[in-house]
Amino acid sequence: MKYFVITDSTDTQVGLRLAGIEGVVVREIPEARKAIQDAAADPDIAVLLVTENLAAKCSDLLEPLKMSCHIPLVVEIPDRHSTGRASDSITRYIREAIGVKL
Numbered sequence: 001m002k003y004f005v006i007t008d009s010t011d012t013q014v015g016l017r018l019a020g021i022e023g024v025v026v027r028e029i030p031e032a033r034k035a036i037q038d039a040a041a042d043p044d045i046a047v048l049l050v051t052e053n054l055a056a057k058c059s060d061l062l063e064p065l066k067m068s069c070h071i072p073l074v075v076e077i078p079d080r081h082s083t084g085r086a087s088d089s090i091t092r093y094i095r096e097a098i099g100v101k102l
Helices: 010-018 029-041 052-057 059-068 089-098
Strands: 002-007 022-025 045-051 073-077
Touching: 002 010, 002 029, 010 022, 029 045, 029 052, 029 059, 045 052, 052 059, 052 073, 059 073
Parallel strands: 002 022, 002 045, 045 073
Antiparallel strands: none
16 A cells, blocks of 8 residues: 655655655646546555645545545645645534534
8 A cells, every 4th residue: 555646746746756655747637637536546555645736626526535435545735835724624524524513
């Protein structure tokens, strides 16, 4: 089982590659969607890291993976140009996943 990153930033990919995490850099949304589908179908990938910018643009593809699949675990990560997550992003995710307001 391994980690895999899909990013639109070469800097993010290089940094994670130095930590031993393979990945791809995509520039267009169709490339990102194909990379997500390929990674989701790969039984060796346990954790799929996707930069926030791409995750926002491909949310219709990632949300079902987050809610229904056990593997891969989809994790949105900031890149160096990220503006950051909303302060309630984890609370919102829990509310969407189990229907409980915290």
